[in-house]
Every structure is written in C-alpha cells, then in structure tokens.
C-alpha cells in the first residue's frame with residue numbers, strides 16, 4: 476500500500492460524515508485517538524507511576540513538532556492555544572512607542588488581536604496592509620509600507636479565508652531581514668500541509684495549532700522562537716516549570732531554563748500534546764510533500780466541479796506556483812440559497828465546510844477521497860437546482 480493510501484486508512488470512515496473543513500477543525504487521526512485512550516487508561520490505572528513515561532512522551536511530541544518545523548526542540552514551547560503562543564512572542568520583543576507592526580487586513584482574530592492590544596498598551600502603531608479585492612496578498616503592498624520604524628512583519632503563511640500566500644515569500648523575508656525587521660509567522664493553516672520549499676528559513680517566531688491540518692485534538696498551540704530571542708524573552712507567566720520541575724523546587728535566585736520550556740510555567744495538557752506528537756509522526760512518515768500533492772489534487776477536483784455552477788464565483792487567490800488546498804466559493808446569486816444558507820444545508824447533509832468572507836470555504840485534506848468530493852458536488856447540484 477502506498478503512503479497516501481495508508482494515510483487515508485488512519486481516519487474514521489464508518490459513518491457518512493464528510494470533513495472538508497480541515498482549515499477549521501479536522502477529525503483526529505487513529506494514532507492520536509489511540510494515544511489518548513492509552514494515556515487515559517494509564518492515568519486511570521497507574522496514576523503517579525506514569526510520571527516519567529508521560530514526560531518522555533511530551534518530549535517526543537516536542538521533537539516531532541520541531542522536526543516538522545525544521546528547528547531544534549529547545550525552541551518549542553507548548554501553550555493552550557495559538558493566541559497564547561502569539562502573545563508570548565509579542566512579550567518576547569521589546570515593542571516601543573512609535574514602533575510599527577505590519578499585519579494584513581485579513582488576519583484571523585487570534586492573530587490580529589494580541590498585536591492590536593499590545594500596540595495599544597505600548598503606544599506602538601499597528602499598520603494593516605490592504606489585501607487586494609480577491610484577498611490576494613501582493614508583496615508590493617508590504618514594500619510600500621516598510622520604513623525605519625517597522626519593527627515586525629507578522630503574517631499568516633496561508634490566510635485562513637482563502638489560503639492566499641505571498642508570492643516568493645522567502646525573498647520578501649530576506650529583504651525585510653536585511654532591513655532589521657523581525658519576522659513572525661502564523662503557520663496554523665500551513666503546518667502539516669505545506670511542504671518544505673514554502674518555509675522561509677529566517678524567522679524569529681512561528682506559531683502553530685493542533686486541530687487543523689495536524690489532525691489532532693483541540694487544545695495545543697505552540698511557538699517556535701528564534702534562538703536569540705529565547706533568553707531575552709520575558710515569560711508571560713511564571714511557575715515551577717520556568718525554573719526546574721515539580722519535584723525540584725527552586726528559589727527565585729535560580730536562573731530560568733535556557734530552552735523555550737521556560738515559557739511553560741506548570742502542568743500541561745498531556746493527553747492532547749501526546750496525541751499531537753503521534754499525528755505528526757504519521758504526517759512525517761507519510762511525507763508532507765505527499766500530503767500536499769494529494770490535498771491539492773482533491774482541491775483541484777473540487778474546484779473544477781464548483782466552477783461548473785453557472786454564475787458562481789471562486790475567490791481565486793491562488794496561483795499555480797504557490798497554491799493551497801483552501802477554496803473559497805460563492806454559489807450562483809440566482810440560486811435558491813445564499814452562501815451561508817447553503818453551507819448550513821451542507822452541514823445538515825453531513826458535509827462540513829465553513830462560511831468565510833461571504834463564501835463557502837472548502838479545505839480538503841489528503842485523507843479525503845474522490846468519492847467524497849463527487850458526493851459533495853452532487854449534493855450541491857441537488858440543493859442548487861432542485862430546491863426541496
């Protein structure tokens with residue numbers, strides 16, 4: 476069995492539910508499910524006697540996250556959400572009055588709000604770059620705004636509503652870094668689906684989340700911090716984990732840990748983190764490039780079918796050379812349903828999508844099948860052309 480066929484067997488298929496909202500919440504993989512069951516049983520039966528084993532499993536997950544991103548596990552800190560991880564990054568840079576922070580005007584609120592609030596607190600300027608009408612993110616808009624006050628450019632590698640990506644992002648980052656601008660990446664819509672060659676190497680911080688393309692339970696955000704920022708950064712909160720461990724109590728004369736673990740003040744969400752490590756292990760064994768090729772193939776199959784609905788529109792923010800499986804589509808205006816009502820109807824029919832930017836967002840993952848795509852298109856035809 477080839478790797479992608481095996482990957483598809485690692486997801487639950489015994490009900491009629493079709494998951495095409497993987498940019499929102501994906502189902503969890505079989506290894507993640509097994510891992511949660513394993514730890515749930517061990518905590519039930521063994522309690523404290525699991526202590527070393529679960530800590531080792533958390534270390535394994537940290538190493539898997541690092542391997543996926545391409546950094547050292549010392550740079551990884553776990554949080555409860557992406558927004559916490561973003562807030563920790565902001566706390567790691569010395570934002571001053573008049574500094575400018577650049578963000579796109581279409582960033583997800585968990586990314587936008589931590590920056591907005593921090594800028595208000597520090598009297599810094601939040602500059603929101605204007606996307607083009609179809610939500611593309613042209614690099615000229617970035618270059619038109621950078622100046623000597625620009626402290627940081629914070630952006631989603633793939634935008635959540637349309638999958639839009641900056642063309643030649645590596646080159647853009649190189650130019651900004653040459654001007655001393657910090658680079659922060661929200662990779663929540665990228666990790667687990669975009670292969671290596673999309674990843675810029677020169678970043679100062681990167682955030683990811685468990686429950687989308689990484690097919691893991693909700694509840695883990697993580698931060699990869701540039702090595703030079705780890706020691707400079709102030710933790711958001713302090714606890715036994717900042718210094719030692721719960722069995723190694725320390726006084727406040729001790730130095731905080733030297734790795735990014737100093738940002739994890741205390742006990743963690745062990746089940747979710749262990750499950751995340753197992754899903755990433757599966758993703759790495761399958762190969763992110765293979766996952767990308769397959770999810771893009773399914774996405775193109777779907778896109779082709781969607782474009783057949785006369786009068787419908789595709790928010791075509793993608794380009795052959797930097798495509799993402801996210802599709803944003805608006806049904807024909809003369810049809811019986813608005814986009815939101817149609818998205819609701821799909822949900823009632825067991826097909827998950829999302830209503831975003833006035834259209835329906837479809838985000839197929841490599842575990843989806845051709846039959847699921849065809850079924851979705853047939854269901855759309857039925858709904859659009861034969862109102863019940």
Ligand SMILES: Cc1ncc(COP(=O)(O)O)c(C=O)c1O
Pocket residue numbers: 555556557558559583585586631634635661663664684696
């Ligand atoms: C771009 C982006 N960043 C972050 C998140 C998640 O943020 P949080 O973990 O704070 O809910 C999402 C989706 O929910 C997202 O699409």
